[in-house]
Amino acid sequence: MQIVFAVFTALGGLVAVVAGLHGLYRTRRVTRSGHYAIALVKSPPPGAERPSLAYETRDGRIMEIVSPVPLPAGTDVRLAYDPDDPREVVVAGHERTGVDRGFVAAGLVIAAVGLLVAVLGA
Template identity: 45%
Template sequence: MDAGAVAVLAGCAAFGGLLAVLAGAYGLRQARRVQRTGVRVEALVKRRPGSAPDEPAHPRPLLQFATEDDRVLEVVCPVAPSRRRPLNDGDHILVRYDTDDPRTVVVDNLERRGLERAFITAGALVMLLSLAMVAFAVATR
């Protein structure tokens, strides 16, 4: 493969890595902001409409809560249930919502920070790999 083709491939890989880093950083920033400035309320976990009681629950249930101005909202839970936190129908959990956009919620103690950090790490590794590809192409030229 000639150096020009390697440079194009490395550029595309670096761009993808940069997008992954930015997506992870944005997700962490949003979660921290809502956790710091959001309003804490209790939400009711609800089964998705149309699912039968004997069916397994949808991976992301609905959360119903009332805002400070007494609007009742239903939003899709931003995190999937786990063994540690099953999120069964009828459970009550604590969430924080953004006052500017109440549909942006963070479930207390389930912020998905690991996923965001994985995006940042994977993106940085792809960017380093693309730099190594260019360095190798230039060195073997």
């Protein structure tokens, strides 16, 4: 029974590592190869917690998306967007890489605990 717990613990840790690495990769990809725009932060719609971001892409499309981070309404922010999918954005100064690094670190610790339990329990 202990080995089952160890395997599930290690797998859970690996899932957290993959999620964190994917977040870091996505943020890096969008900020390095994306296009930049200035977005207007609009008030959140009724029932929503986060505001909307309205910006114009290089090809003239007007985009309005839900902000990935909380921001004060009525301000302007600089963001990077993916030219292939302009709804995928990273708000400058609010990249949240700390959260992704936290997932990687916690996942590695959890996976190591699972492996340790598997080795000591066998």
